[in-house]
Amino acid sequence: MSGSRLASGSRVAIVGGGIAGAGLAASLIFNGRARGCALDVRVYESGDPDAIAPPAILTPECRSRLAALGARVPQEWRAHELRGVELLSHGQREVMPASAGGLWVVDGWPQGQGGLSLVREALAGAATSQGARFVSRRVERVEHQPCAADAPAVVRKNGPLVVRAQGSGERFHAVALATGAGASLGDSFFPGFQPAPSVAAVQARLRLPTPRMGPPPLARLWMSPLPSVDGLVLLPGAHSVYALAYGPAVTPADLCQALMMAARDGLVEEGFELLALETTRLPYGPGRSLVAPGQLVVGAAAFGHPLQVGVSDTLASCSRAAVALLDAGLEAPALERRYVRDGLADLLDDAAAGARAVTWLRRAGRRAPQAFITARHRVAAAGTVGSGVLGLPAPSPQVLLSVARWAGIRETMSSWVRTAVEPLPTTIPTMERDLYYIVDDDPDQREAMTQLLESTGAHVVAFADELALFCAVARRPPTAILLDVVLHWVDGLRLCEGLKQHPLTRDTRVVVMSGMNRPHIRQRALDAGAEAFLPKPVDPERLLRQLMGVVPTTSSAPSEAPLDAAGETGRYAS
Known part of the structure; x- marks a missing residue:
């Protein structure tokens, strides 16, 4: 250590071995070497991967950040592209096209690994080649225990933070949490830690009867298909479809029912087979307390929202966390200023706006798809450049929130003067007796x-x-x-x-x-x-x-x- 800053030989622990953990490890070592600071980085993996590894949506920004961290982006990842995102709500449809080469769907499932696992392996490979070590241990808590003056020198130089993992304890100068939404350590990370709120979700994998052929497909976002489902996301792959339903009270039965309706309306190919299904959590806004002396949080544990597709924002938080630890020191006020207020301000604002936009899009009903189109044109007219929703450059979450709020108000007022009728298909099958x-x-x-x-x-x-x-x-x-x-x-x-x-x-x-x-x-x-x-x-x-x-x-x-x-x-x- 050099005062309260990381110096060569400082030890850093990262809790969580997913994309955020591997990305932070690579970013710490890369930025440390650029400053002449060689760090000892250890990544604790839980050893309990999800049964379903979702596909990864790589935008041009995602690919640039991966390349900057030394992660190899194979050309075969470009084999499957999306031509846009179709938005559906209460019988209304709109399509937001993607630019050529804009959205890559990276996925090897069911023959191989899911896309997020493939991207994680690329980042972990880059971090390992630079000296990071990955350990398969579940972390139980992190303790702040300054060394006594009479402690052995080998103990004093290893830092004041103790990571307890499956009965063992090791000292570090800094610890970062990268466990994802809904899996944080809470007060076991540090007292008063408030991670990003999360919302219930159910994800599934559908195997298609035949490989997908023809022009690039569309991803789909079906807003409020059921009272308990705020949104259904359908991401097509070469041999499969990834389905994600989210909402405060969503259940596996809700996802199955939404998929039945999607098959009825031609949104998924008939003859598919459900091969995997599990519950999960999605980030739903910004965290409130993200730093402590020598400790900070990255990725979905810190912020996010259901309309955030891709890993660009997660990788951005990794880069900003690495710079904050190296440049601002390990004191809590300095980390708060450098990492949270200066580094994450825009990402936290987007997370808050994205979560609130989901609520207003539900209220907007049949006006929701058009709200996306209107918001996208406003961004283009303003000439702003920033991270958008659904993997597209625009609209930004904050512009979408503004438009969705107005659409929700108009729809609510319209509902006062008309009788709500639950939408039915144009042709209703006749019950077959016997x-x-x-x-x-x-x-x-x-x-x-x-x-x-x-x-x-x-x-x-x-x-x-x-x-x-x-x-x-x-x-x-x-x-x-x-x-x-x-x-x-x-x-x-x-x-x-x-x-x-x-x-x-x-x-x-x-x-x-x-x-x-x-x-x-x-x-x-x-x-x-x-x-x-x-x-x-x-x-x-x-x-x-x-x-x-x-x-x-x-x-x-x-x-x-x-x-x-x-x-x-x-x-x-x-």
Whole structure:
């Protein structure tokens, strides 16, 4: 150390090994060497990567920042480009085109890694080649423990901050947090730490039946497709589609229902397969307390909003954090001034405006797509240059907020003088009588109930995947749906509730089945809109009576149905 500043040999710990962590490591070493300061940088990786690695959207600015940090940008990353972003809301559509070569979708999934993982590896490779070390340990807390005067010299020179990771503790002069949204250490990083607020989100991977061909595709942002979903983002890849739904109360069932509607409207290709789904968190504004003596926060843990696509702002925070640590010293007031007020001011303002714009875009309803177009033209007319939303140069979050607020006010005033009607497709499929859908992840149970219903002359389609049900029910509404409670992706009761809330399926009969024959489960099923609750093992006679009001003769029932000790028809168990 040299006074309160980093000097050659200073030790820096980075908590989080994603793009922000690897980017900060590369930026620290690069900027340190430019100042004649060789740093010892260690990056703590959690060792628990997300099941879904999203694709990366690389803008020209992103690619320039990666190259400046020494990360190789392979030419094959350009293999997939977007021709723009389509905006949808309440039946209205607008397209914001991208310039040629402007938006690259980097993704190797499902054959290889997701795009963010590929970009992270490029940054980690650049940092490692310059001397950074990556350690697979989960950090539990960071402690400020100045060394006693009589401590050994080897201890005193290693810094006052102790990083506790899985039972071990090491000293550092500075520690940075780069864990992403919703995964911060809170007060365990430093007392009073207030990271960026976050909003619930659900992400999924859809595999396409055939590789995408033809002209460059469009990314899509569907605003407020459901009451619980503020936005649905669809990013197309060569072999897949990445879907992200966000909102304060969004659930996996909401994403499945939104995807069903997207398939109905031709926004995603029919025949896709849902291969992965998980919940996550998105940054939703700026953090309030981001620095302490020798400590600071970068990336999504510090700021962000759902309309922020790409990693340019994250990389910008890494560069500004590195410069602040090297030039401003390790004292909290100096870091606050150099990093937060001078370095992040514009990014924090954009994060606040972007989060507020999401709320107003929801209120704007059918006016929301046009708000983007109006805001983009205003930026172009003003001649300003800055980071925009959705990976495009314009509009900026602050200009979009101004336009979206006015659009939301106008839409609210208009709603006072008209009756709100929930939008429906121009052609509503007719319910097919004697068509029954069965949704159960147990193949034996599906087969048994299929045979039972087909013995009455009914047509039966059985699904193991609840998303397939959503897509089918929009095209061919059945007489009734038999729905298991425990499914692969979504809770069956939540699925029932979603079906009864949507205008296409609200009149479809739903019978819920479950081996958990408890009063509260039964009541939840009825509250969700189910016509009846049948405990497993299901009684065939009761099932047929519930669905058809009759019980077939013994000769028409499946011959393999055994009799129990009391002489009654056996029940089908899962």
